[in-house]
Amino acid sequence: MIIVLKTKTQDKDVQNIEQKLGLLGMKVHISKGEFRTIVGVIGDDNKVNLEQIKSLPYVENVFQVLKPYRLVSREFREENTVIKVGAAAIGGKDFVVMAGPCAVENEKQLLSVAREVKKHGAMILRASAFKPRTSPYDFQGLKDEGLRILRKVKQKTGIIVETEVMDVRDVPKVAEYVDILRVGARNMHNFDLLKEVGKIRKPVILKRGIAATIKEFLLAAEYIVAEGNPNVILCERGIRTFETATRFTLDISAIPVIKQESHLPIIVDPSHPAGNRNYVIALARAAIAAGADGIIVEVHPEPEKALSDGVQSLTFPQYEEMMSQLKKLALAMGRTL
Amino acid sequence: MIIVLKTKTQDKDVQNIEQKLGLLGMKVHISKGEFRTIVGVIGDDNKVNLEQIKSLPYVENVFQVLKPYRLVSREFREENTVIKVGAAAIGGKDFVVMAGPCAVENEKQLLSVAREVKKHGAMILRASAFKPRTSPYDFQGLKDEGLRILRKVKQKTGIIVETEVMDVRDVPKVAEYVDILRVGARNMHNFDLLKEVGKIRKPVILKRGIAATIKEFLLAAEYIVAEGNPNVILCERGIRTFETATRFTLDISAIPVIKQESHLPIIVDPSHPAGNRNYVIALARAAIAAGADGIIVEVHPEPEKALSDGVQSLTFPQYEEMMSQLKKLALAMGRTL
Amino acid sequence: MIIVLKTKTQDKDVQNIEQKLGLLGMKVHISKGEFRTIVGVIGDDNKVNLEQIKSLPYVENVFQVLKPYRLVSREFREENTVIKVGAAAIGGKDFVVMAGPCAVENEKQLLSVAREVKKHGAMILRASAFKPRTSPYDFQGLKDEGLRILRKVKQKTGIIVETEVMDVRDVPKVAEYVDILRVGARNMHNFDLLKEVGKIRKPVILKRGIAATIKEFLLAAEYIVAEGNPNVILCERGIRTFETATRFTLDISAIPVIKQESHLPIIVDPSHPAGNRNYVIALARAAIAAGADGIIVEVHPEPEKALSDGVQSLTFPQYEEMMSQLKKLALAMGRTL
Amino acid sequence: MIIVLKTKTQDKDVQNIEQKLGLLGMKVHISKGEFRTIVGVIGDDNKVNLEQIKSLPYVENVFQVLKPYRLVSREFREENTVIKVGAAAIGGKDFVVMAGPCAVENEKQLLSVAREVKKHGAMILRASAFKPRTSPYDFQGLKDEGLRILRKVKQKTGIIVETEVMDVRDVPKVAEYVDILRVGARNMHNFDLLKEVGKIRKPVILKRGIAATIKEFLLAAEYIVAEGNPNVILCERGIRTFETATRFTLDISAIPVIKQESHLPIIVDPSHPAGNRNYVIALARAAIAAGADGIIVEVHPEPEKALSDGVQSLTFPQYEEMMSQLKKLALAMGRTL
Secondary structure, three states, rough: OOEOOOOOOOOHHHHHHHHHHHHOOEEEEEEEEEOEEEEEEEEEHOOOOHHHHHHHHEEEEEEOOOOOOOOOOOOOOOOOOOOEEEEEEEEOOOEEEEEOOOEEEEEEHHHHHHHHHHHHHEEEEOOOOOOOOOOOOOOOOOOOHHHHHHHHHHHOOEEEEEEEOHHHHHHHHHHHHHEEEEEEEHHHHHHHHHHHOOOOOOOEEEEOOOOOOOOHOOOOOOOHHOOOOEEEEEOOOEEOOOOOOOEEEEEEHHHHHHHHOOOOOEEOOOOOHHHHHHHHHHHHHHHHHOOEEEEEEEEEHHHHHOOOHHHHHHHHHHHHHHHHHHHHHHOOOOEEE | EEEOOOOOOOHHHHHHHHHHHHOOOEEEEEOOOOOOEEEEOOOOOOOOOHHHHOOOHHHHHOOOOOOOOOOOOOOEEEEOOOOEEOOOOOOEEEEEEEEEOOOOHHHHHHHHHHHHHHOOOEEEEEEEEEEEOOOOOOOOOOOOHHHHHHHHHHHOOOOOOEOOOHHHHHHHHHHOOOOEEEHHHHHHHHHHHHHHHHOOOOOOEEEEOOOOOOHHHHHHHHHHHOOOOOOOOEEEOOOOOOOOOOOOEOOHHHHHHHHHHHOOOOOEEEEEHHHHHHHHHHHHHHHHHOOOOOEEEEEEOHHOOOOOOOHHHHHHHHHHHHHHHHHHHHHHHHEEE | OOEEEOOOOOHHHHHHHHHHHHHHOOEEEEEEEEOOEEEEEOOOHHOOOOOOOHHHEEEEEEOOOOOOOOOOOOOOOOOOOOOOEEEEEEEOEOEEEEOOOOOOOHHHHHHHHHHHHHHOOEEEEEEEOOOOOOOOOOOOOOHHHHHHHHHHHHHOOOOOOEEOOOOOOHHHHHHHOOOOOEEEEHHHHHHHHHHHHOOOOOOEEEOOOOOHHHHHHHHHHHHHHHHOOEEEEEOOOOOOOOOOOOOOOOOOHHHHHHHHHHHOOOOHHHHHOOOOHHHHHHHHHHHHHOOEEEEEEOOOHHHHOOOOOOHHOOOOOHHHHHHHHHHHHHHHHHOOO | OOOEEEEOOHHHHHHHHHHHHEEEEEEHHHOOOOOEEEEEEEEOOOOOHHHHHHHOOEEEEEEOOOOOOOOOOOOOOOOOOOOEEOEEOOOOOOOOEEOOOOOOOOOHHHHHHHHHHHHOOOOEEEEEEEOOOOOOOOOOOHHHHHHHHHHHHHHHHHEEEEEEEEHHHHHHHHHHHHOOEEHHHHHHHHHHHHHHHOOOOOEEEEEEEOOOOHHHHHHHHHHHHHHOOOOOEEEOOEEOOOOOOOOOEEEHHHHHHHHEEEEEOOEEEOOHHHHOOHHHHHHHHHHHOOOEEHHHHHEEHHHOOOOOHHHOOOOOOHHHHHHHHHHHHHHHOOOOO
């Protein structure tokens, strides 16, 4: 930690801060400059309450040198984490495709999608039983009935299934029905939910909040890992910006940044940032090229009848086309698909 | 609702859409233009699944004419909602000040703040027992012990108390201990929590999410009101933008916009957008001048010892100075404080 | 300047950086920590090419301690700069109102507005002869004819006049016709234009770019002052964010931040961020309450016939109402209007 | 155009608007709904002053149906525009790489880069003689001397050269020295400059402004094309968002959106959004995969000695590595490189 003191700071202030930090077991180096005095703090930043230091009247600014996340950081673990679930391994050489409808609508719909996506190479079926919706008047999901359908489709097709969990009280139940749990973007800062999914051992897809920085995203993952569940799959799904041509702005740069900062796998959701199926394939291609470990994409047999997100759902022929293009790119990228 | 069809749309497509909407009890007006065909839909927009219409291959764009929120809208109720709690009335002529520390730290601290803020005109004590924190390693609040302290301080001083609720499971308990519940910005899209606080009857302060549009903010309020609790106090607390000189960007324009769109009271939190106590008083003044019904502001006896948000907490003398300035402005604005 | 070195940096790297900075006349303090080595640089940061230091392979991060702007900073000059033009003084006790139509449309229109705004207390007439327009097919201003009308209206009414300059080649001509020049938001980073208006001595209103940080805004002002023109009036006019209920988001916090950082006067344009006349008065009130030195506001006799910005232009009765409200607030704020 | 009238609009208002539009040669269709009256306007939207309509007191909202840009739109011209300059063709099957240092620093430096980038497949040398800099105290470019060096290097190596033009007065001179002119992000809304480069016939790279929507970006291109120069190469270079881990946020979705909306070629600058050479190669790969027609990338023989943008400049070995990776992806994408 580096503390910059205001001009005209007095010697007793410097001594005061030295003493304060000394009590926490930190050493300090004082550099008196022409215009400012700088205090370099030697030791583990994370032991110090940064805000208290910033609150001191003679402190101008505080810079944190160490990363605030630990367990999820590349410094903590150098090699990539590979998360295995059934035959799938996320974070390794495979480029893993998760595909399916926005919501579970009925068994026939889900079964049809499961068979189609599996046929062309998706290993995991995505579908929500619980739906977070901006308006209370929109379709809120089939809930428990949706979970039962997910299990049935898994049994019939052998595909791995994932679904969203929104309510802390639902975590054990959802974990019973599906292979992978998903925490949606709107709940990335629902800390009680993060702690709850940290208590189970099934893999958790953590979607980035639409206004979360990468640092906050990794700290949200840290909540889950710190609670005991190391199986976190990060998911970049677009951030909110001023641009309205797309629903969100896919932050493709987050892929190389996160690959450098963390050992956790990172996948991309190309559907939500696009908000329009016309752009989804291009974004899926960008994802694999940028180094993502997989994608989670919306596919629907009849998008114009979908109960939600129809506009951004791929049709079956589009999905097939996307897979064919991704296979070529996987080859170029040295990955298997 | 207005539907714009793509160029080269065929007659059968137009008939198809007319039929679809007819089944929902809507009438349509077709306007064939030189370049586009426009379908004006007569009837209640909200009955139609907008996304399904947008998903049709021959539809270029869909514009919603009616507001998606109802119960919270000014069209639903013309006069302002005034929420009464103890001697306070929020949304009327009074400019209501809620003040207190970020977190309950101990009884002595809270009692000292309660007395100080009451002395200079704050009617409500704010303080969090449960703390949503970006890092799992930061102070997470005193939890139940904090609730007990809040109740004790209320009994000793007679001040009205409010606190944040984060976990759906805590709603009944928190409602037992305090007069007003607060849903934080990070939980504005935690729909299960919104529904849960919609089931109680105590007033709820709903803070705007840092990336929520005003429309989404009002829809979140709609969740609570639709569940049966009409006592929602909206709170503008800054949105996330590219500017880093302040912690968030206070969206002061939200005040007149919300006053036009909704009958609910709207208050301002000047502390979180500032992120620095030097700017808080100016923002509080802007709030009252823009037409807000109150503020919720952080005050701490010794900010440099605060367990959280010390940097943005007002000292006692600053708080007193703020109240003195606000009283002058209240007079100019024709409000009582 | 503070330089944070990567883990595993070798002694020869530290010596290398020490030597590099020594050649520039800077001294360094080395703090070897448990995890990182920190180099505190003593001397004038601005002599060092920050990017070169950051480019060194063993450097992890560089923090700038000194502010990059100098002449416009509060450290350079403690007291407020007051800019006098005719009978007006901007930056002092007066709250200065600049009002007028978006564009000069014809003499009759401008004369009528000039008389109306003067009657209720505006000291300065705003009106653009050159119009920056997003579309090449929109009205681009009366150009030279507009300048002539501005001069005529000034002669007939005695009001002070200001107008925008867009093209470097027009600066001398525009400076001849009007009392105050305006650099629009879109040109805040047109450095050649900044240098050109820095060569004249008439006051310049510099509007903040819609994506400019406050730091960049002050650096743009520095360009003008460094060129020799100290008469810069800063103008906050809203930044671009995700919110679409208003045209831009007025960054009201910029007022206290800039008042702390700089000695230059700062005014607010409430019209452009609102984008809708219904919200303009509330924003004007927020401006004076936040501590701004004035406003620049759009007023039109018949907004529905305005060639540009009609939606956000106040009608004459609204303008009169605004002035009456601002006078009350000026009193409360201890300012004259 | 679609006009939504306020509730309680009277018949005479409807007649009034009908008459107004009739005078402009437009027909209207009136749809009276339960809650709102909708006016569908038949004819060319662009003839109507949208803002005047919006300013009418009984108008609630106006939706534009037709795109505001024409000449650059895909509707105006269905097939891709391919811009030829020397042996290069931008917008066709080739993926065109433009590479070079941020700034021309001296002949030796530029010659060395030109040879290196050419060797591995770049067809165009990028380098700025005029530098727009946020601070007036930073290196401002070699100016005319830089132009002379560019010409010399072109003569010695045969490479195609491009450079930025900032000042309207410099356009003819710059056009004389280089093959392609570049309008930087900060000048995307400098309309006088757009008009000036519209008067020449050499290709112009138009970089997207950091806060410009895609619609505004295309309208800026429309300025150039409308002036007579059809040779516009669009360049996505990152937008400003709240994320600070990278310098800007590359809006990769802009590629498929622009490909759908416009026939102009679109390239990507991976260097500026990254702000750090570690991320540049991943972004370059994402660009080709998303469907861009080329990239413009910063390369420097000794980044730590670069006078600007050293942090984000690729070293020679990194550049070579990038080209090798891009060649594989070009193959997968069916493009030549």
